[in-house]
Amino acid sequence: MSVSATDSTSRSLPGARDHASEPIPGKVYLIAVLAGFSGLLYGYDSGAISGALPPLTADFGLSAQQQGLITSLLLWGALPAIVGATLAARRYDRRHILIVGAIIFVVGSLANAFAPSPEFLMGARFFLGFAVGIANMFGLIYLSELAPTRIRGMLTGMYQLTVNVGILCAYIVGDLFQDAGSWEWILGVGAIPAVVFLIGMVLAPASPRWLMMRGRDQEALRVLGSLRGGSDYAEREAAEIRESLERQKSGFSALFSTARRPMLVLAVLTFFQVFTGINAVVYYAPIIFEDVQSMGANAGMIANYGVGIALVVSTAVALPIIDRLGRVKLLAISMAGQAIAMVVLWLLPDAGAVTIAAVFVYTFAFGIGLGPVFWLYVPEVLPLQVRAIGVGVITFLQYTLNAIFAAAFPVALERWGATVFLVFALLSIVAFVYVIRRVPETSGRSLEEIEAFWRKG
Template sequence: MVGVTPVAPQEGGSAPPAGQKATGRATILGILAALSGLMFGLDTGVVAGALPFMAVDFHAGPVLQGWIVSSMMAGAAFGAMFAGRISVSFGRTGAMLGAGIFFLIGTLFCAFAPDVGVMIVGRVLLGLAVGVAAFAAPLYISEITVESARGAMISFYQLMVSLGIFLAFISDSFLSSGGHWRWMLGIMALPAILFLIVVLILPQSPRWLMMRGDTERARTVLRVLRSDEEVAEAELADIHSRLSKSSDAGFGLFRSNRHFRRSVFLGIMLQIMQQLSGINALLYYAPRVFEAAHFGVNASVWATTLVGLTNMVFTGVAIMSADRWGRRPLLLASCAIVGGALVGVSTVLAYGGESVTASFLLCGFILLFVAGFAIGEGPLVWALCSEVQPTRGRDFGIGCSTVTNWVANWVISSIFPLMMLVMGASGTFVLFAVFNGIFLLITLGFVPETKGTSLEQIEANLFAGVSLRHLGEQREHEQ
């Protein structure tokens, strides 16, 4: 892990000691919070295997299938709109608890759905849970973790998403031979119950407690999370200094402070580009993509499982590398790999024919695409969106970027089946390759390197007018 360069103490507080290391307790609590990502991944991945069988039972064409898939994204966008308010009122753990309840209820609706209408209602409920959890969990993890481990810990949330997708694909693969789509959906109730139990033991975020004026509870939690009392007191003073600098928060801060608007727009831009990478279109409809390459139905499901495994393994690579190599190098490499792989996918689909060689090439390019996404565009976008928002505006800023993520996700998942029909599989993936090229340029021009920099230092740079590209630099600012 990279140590932290000392920074000048802030008014009313002092900078945390350099070289601060994550404690085992903070790491364990961060991992437990990241289990919300497991639920996210399970509900994302399970529909890929269940959809072909649901389509037959419910006589659903491409448009209706798009609604079944995208209804969860619509619910997630709606949930994310209110996630910030929920998180402010009930805390990050309270938001995750509510999400766990909706995970369980939505799972039961889907498993026992008698028709498409009830299925869509269940998917919307799952979406509400995902929207709130995807907001609260990375935020919670960023607030309890020291800067030397923050990138890895927030990326661990994405690893849990990847693990959930992989486990869902494995489950789908074993159940696909009998077409047991209700079991595919219903088995998700078990991890939902586990997640509910886990959330009950998580302490509230010390930053949220400070925002509520509960300094003593914040001090108690920080002493549990940090290596010693001196470190905890220094961080407590720094949080207090940041909170006391402005009476504005949330939308009020957004309206009155142009520097905060910059960080909000950066988060929105990152989330749009993540969705335009094409990853979720592939994950939701992977069996259809493989069938377009003349894989059989069962072979397509197993090939999709290999996609999930690749996603999980290379997300692990991102976790090990985020705080060593930095966010920007990984994100730039990710954009280049994904764009190149998509060009390969498009070429094989257009000119490969039905040969065995073409099928293996397609599978290889798709796996390269997923690996490229998993090392950067997937986990690091969530990390950056959590890191660049100031304390008083963090709920609002992350809320805006999370809503954007789900709206873009909903739009793409809704129109992807029609894109495949109108543009063909080859044309569709060329378009996604172009978007990845744009993402690379945006990263070069606007995305900061935040490894080893405290949230308070990033905030100080933001409000001092430092360019977005340089927000992660260690600087001294006049108070």
């Protein structure tokens, strides 16, 4: 079956068995919550800089360029970690790599809190970025490979929900400590959930798909048996995984052969996720709105809370419908909402409540579609043999673009003002068209059925 270029609702995958009746043991949800702490930590450490920048600037006299560098170094630090973790992924289980990430989260958070100078803080942010890269990449892979088919969208989308909860928590902590100028607490509190994440990953099982890829079928079957509610379901899924592995090529070259089509779709979506503007409001809301005179001195804080609440609420709304409504529809709704909100911000950058409402609408639109659906889509459309490599490439690309964006945005805002929001709106419109015409629907299909779809072309 070929992918239609005109009808997004018909581009579901053919030839799939019914997964609706499969039982879901409670253990699945517990593991998903524990793995979700990887997202919470990523969100907290990304959002914490928003509240920490004003007191940091006051203490260290940071310029706009230094603000951008301190913010972006978290993302630059993720890049070598993604490369290293990708190379390690064939030898070490997803869970073990996440344990390493948890340890770095603990140490890196404390190093940020005790930074004596801007230079030390830059190094600590870069080091903490190692954990961010590992968490964002392997938290997603781990969740997608453990999740039963009929709730894979919800469980993998939970990762994005925890990211957004982390961002909101960072804003709350930032608000609590900003008046006292205690940026040390804002940046250091992340060590607490990092310890919980570390304990959770020590107790969690290995990925059954990774075990089978390494020829450890009996171990994989035991894990599947505990996560699928019965041996029949576990054996059937194991057989599908084994058959899929026999058909797959492995190695980096496979990305440009068997996986080139999904990689192209993911690369384009990566560009749109970054350059339609979400990091502008996540990282720099207080700076963007510090000159909104009609809202007074609290404009930045109000915008921050609006962003955090919108991300959490929208993603929570998306989770129960992401498997029923489908990936493509949610992405299209998301892009349309972003475009409308950014046009309002371009036309009315200092309109008080209207401006803040536009930020809320924009963030809500992102959180209901492009945020959770993108990171769900990345691991589920890539074949198992190249999943770690492919997710590594896409995550590396995403963090590179994010780092460039984070470093450049303060300067762009300073020079161009509200015109940057018009650029975000136009890119959201282009993304809407691309999603409708080129992105295939994967809802309701197992990972092995999705692989079969790409193979058949």
